[in-house]
Amino acid sequence: MSNKTDSNLYTLLFAIGMVIVVGTLLAFVSASLRPNIDENKRIEKQQNILYAMGVNENDEGSVTFVADNKVGEEFSKFITKQLVITNDVEVKEDDNAYLIDIKKEQTNAKEGKERRLPLFIGTKEGKTFYIAPIRGKGLWDAVWAYVAMDENMVVQGAYFDHKGETAGLGANIKERFFMDDFKDEHLLNASGKFVGINISKSNGDPLNNDKKDNEVDAIAGATITGDGVAAMIKSELKLYVPYFKTLKK
Amino acid sequence: MGLLSKKDRKLILDPLADDNPITIQVLGICSALAITAQLKASIVMTISVIFVLGLGNVVISLIRNIIPSKIRIIVQLTVVAALVIIVDQVLKAFSYQLSKELGAFIGLIITNCIIMGRFEAFALGNGPWKSFLDGIGNALGYGVILIIVGFFRELLGSGTLLGYKVLGDPITKTGVYAFGYENNGFMLLAPMALIVVGIIIWVQRSRNKALIED
Numbered sequence: 187m188s189n190k191t192d193s194n195l196y197t198l199l200f201a202i203g204m205v206i207v208v209g210t211l212l213a214f215v216s217a218s219l220r221p222n223i224d225e226n227k228r229i230e231k232q233q234n235i236l237y238a239m240g241v242n243e244n245d246e247g248s249v250t251f252v253a254d255n256k257v258g259e260e261f262s263k264f265i266t267k268q269l270v271i272t273n274d275v276e277v278k279e280d281d282n283a284y285l286i287d288i289k290k291e292q293t294n295a296k297e298g299k300e301r302r303l304p305l306f307i308g309t310k311e312g313k314t315f316y317i318a319p320i321r322g323k324g325l326w327d328a329v330w331a332y333v334a335m336d337e338n339m340v341v342q343g344a345y346f347d348h349k350g351e352t353a354g355l356g357a358n359i360k361e362r363f364f365m366d367d368f369k370d371e372h373l374l375n376a377s378g379k380f381v382g383i384n385i386s387k388s389n390g391d392p393l394n395n396d397k398k399d400n401e402v403d404a405i406a407g408a409t410i411t412g413d414g415v416a417a418m419i420k421s422e423l424k425l426y427v428p429y430f431k432t433l434k435k
Numbered sequence: 436m437g438l439l440s441k442k443d444r445k446l447i448l449d450p451l452a453d454d455n456p457i458t459i460q461v462l463g464i465c466s467a468l469a470i471t472a473q474l475k476a477s478i479v480m481t482i483s484v485i486f487v488l489g490l491g492n493v494v495i496s497l498i499r500n501i502i503p504s505k506i507r508i509i510v511q512l513t514v515v516a517a518l519v520i521i522v523d524q525v526l527k528a529f530s531y532q533l534s535k536e537l538g539a540f541i542g543l544i545i546t547n548c549i550i551m552g553r554f555e556a557f558a559l560g561n562g563p564w565k566s567f568l569d570g571i572g573n574a575l576g577y578g579v580i581l582i583i584v585g586f587f588r589e590l591l592g593s594g595t596l597l598g599y600k601v602l603g604d605p606i607t608k609t610g611v612y613a614f615g616y617e618n619n620g621f622m623l624l625a626p627m628a629l630i631v632v633g634i635i636i637w638v639q640r641s642r643n644k645a646l647i648e649d
Contacts, residue, residue: 197503204510208517215524222528230531247598347535354472354589354623361598392606407623 229254231284232261237345238332239264239308239315247362264308271303274428280304288321288330303425308334315342318426322418325410326350329359329418337433339373339380339423346415356411367394367402373423375400380427382420385412439568446568450576456549457580458636459646463549467581468628470540474597477585480540481578485571487518488550492570494518495558502559511554512545519544549577584631592622 190196233251236242241264243250252260268283283304295301306317314337321330327349334342346359358364368383375381376398386401387409394402404412456462470476494514502510523541526534544550553573558566589595594602603610605618621627640646
């Protein structure tokens with residue numbers, strides 16, 4: 187190192203220059219890629235919602251969404267209504283309900299403000315699906331899901347995802363062997379009370395044959411992620427119970 | 436490899452075996468433990484580190500004569516962080532699925548001590564081409580160990596490789612499970628990764644006695 191680069195003034199100027207250059211570069215990259223990223227996020231949401239109601243291109247073991255270029259079309263074909271529920275039972279239609287940020291709504295609710303609950307109604311082969319987006323905490327970071335139910339709150343399909351769960355352990359919540367277990371699983375107990383779905387390590391039912399036990403088999407080594415998923419299902423889907431009750435009337 | 440001189444070849448090949456960043460220099464252990472429960476994650480991490488270390492070494496090498504020595508670590512950190520963020524944003528915009536797979540590793544790449552180690556030990560004192568080769572070599576050396584560890588952990592821990600059930604189905608008892616074989620859940624936990632790395636170090640030093648320190 188030459189003496190020139192050791193002086194305090196040079197160091198200070200270099201630091202300032204570096205911050206300006208790197209900051210500008212990152213701001214530029216971020217701003218110029220923003221539209222693409224937003225579009226990708228929108229496509230992903232539509233794909234997730236369709237996936238939960240069984241509109242996907244899965245083969246035996248894979249998780250394959252509807253192709254990016256077809257998703258808009260399929261979304262408007264299968265999703266017949268998008269609702270926003272407020273105050274438990276006040277229902278409004280909103281074609282952009284799928285863009286509602288669940289995290290923001292949760293913060294609103296915590297601060298005592300009104301929380302909007304989006305719900306998507308889809309029809310496939312004459313059957314109606316009610317798809318709710320939910321969000322909770324895993325071990326490291328956020329976990330979220332799209333759960334498709336019928337009018338009796340029996341799960342018809344689910345898509346789970348996470349931000350940073352451990353690869354090979356908690357991250358397996360987005361694998362087929364875990365997600366498929368939720369299909370046909372009941373959210374209500376035998377007497378019609380909402381209990382959610384527990385992620386159980388001890389139910390002795392690894393093949394998940396009993397669909398009415400409100401339990402699915404846990405992933406080994408992913409206890410906290412599993413607990414987080416169960417807690418999310420319990421607290422978030424519970425909010426939809428009043429709406430499902432109105433369907434019965 | 437006619438393109439590379441003997442010295443250049445050494446830069447790439449040395450870190451693969453006799454100067455391996457993980458087993459000899461014992462760097463980058465934390466990420467090696469964290470992400471090797473699956474083979475796929477190991478491979479993805481390897482590719483990301485090859486990219487960031489190769490490019491980062493070149494950038495540091497290009498500006499090596501104007502970096503003030505007092506704040507060189509901060510400058511290096513800024514370079515890695517900026518590179519990683521740019522890679523992350525570009526992936527999010529053009530290859531969204533891949534970026535989701537990588538999501539968990541982005542932070543780990545920034546803190547990977549191999550990267551800072553190579554900047555400090557090599558790129559600050561060598562030209563861009565040499566630094567590039569050194570970066571690629573070290574990233575590959577890191578990746579080789581990651582992939583070996585990932586291979587054994589996924590195979591013995593989950594009975595799968597890249598998600599394929601190579602040993603049969605543990606629940607319906609097909610394949611080797613029909614004979615009473617069980618997956619070793621222990622393999623999925625970080626301590627077993629350390630033991631696998633330990634075994635690799637043992638094998639490597641038994642084969643080449645020159646590597647044994649007193």
